[in-house]
Amino acid sequence: MPLQPSSYRQITVAGFPVGLTGLDEIFQLLRQAGRALEDSTGAELLRLVGEQNYIPPAAEGDYRAAILQEYETYCELESAGKPAKKRESWQGFPREQVPWFPTVDETSCDGCDKCLEFCSHGVFAKREDGTVFVAGPYDCVVGCDACARLCRHKAITFPPRMTLMLMAHGK
Ligand code: SF4
Ligand code: SF4
Structure with a gap:
């Protein structure tokens, strides 16, 4: 079944903030599939994220590293029983923006x-x-x-x- 992303996160790619949709759904999918933190998972993450977002070809390596790092943090928080939570907005902007x-x-x-x-x-x-x-x-x-x-x-x-x-x- 195709992913139906609704989440939005801003992550840091090569020192710059980048907004991406669907990360939470993709992370949940891979974690449920037991995907470990390895190169092949980075490639799979990049492919799935690229279906929902524009990723500049020249920056694919930076995106893959940043998304894999974000996935690592996500898995650590999930393992610790502290899943990502809904945050209050600031001045009308979603906190992640x-x-x-x-x-x-x-x-x-x-x-x-x-x-x-x-x-x-x-x-x-x-x-x-x-x-x-x-x-x-x-x-x-x-x-x-x-x-x-x-x-x-x-x-x-x-x-x-x-x-x-x-x-x-x-x-
Ligand atoms: S752990 Fe200590 S040295 Fe490192 S960032 Fe925090 S306050 Fe600074
Ligand atoms: S809430 Fe304050 S103390 Fe905590 S990380 Fe942010 S700046 Fe640092």
Whole structure:
């Protein structure tokens, strides 16, 4: 039966925010089929996502890596019993269309866990290898940057605040 996507997510592809439809339905399908995190799954994800969205041919590698990373996070949250939830909109925009979320520079992060312990919104999580990553970018409170200020290595960054001002004023 063909997929009937209704979900929308914004993910980061090669450092740029990209909005995609149908990711939740595709992830659910592959997870139910027991698809592991491997190259063939990345190719299958790219094919299915490409049926619902335009993927520039020259950027297929970046999209495949980003979507596979998103699928990994999805599987981790599902395994932990924390499935993706519906979020409140911001200024009339679906939360997933608002590009406000932390990015962790893994080359600067020492895994001290301060951000993880501080943020009560479940934005950060830890991989088995001890590295901290952003598991719930759209659970971040729009406009908050408190965790960036407490990171002693300045490993956490946010988009320019001007982005929010322009969105709020319809520019
Ligand atoms: S507070 Fe900074 S250094 Fe510590 S885990 Fe978070 S990102 Fe890494
Ligand atoms: S900015 Fe605030 S809400 Fe967002 S991840 Fe950091 S502490 Fe959590």
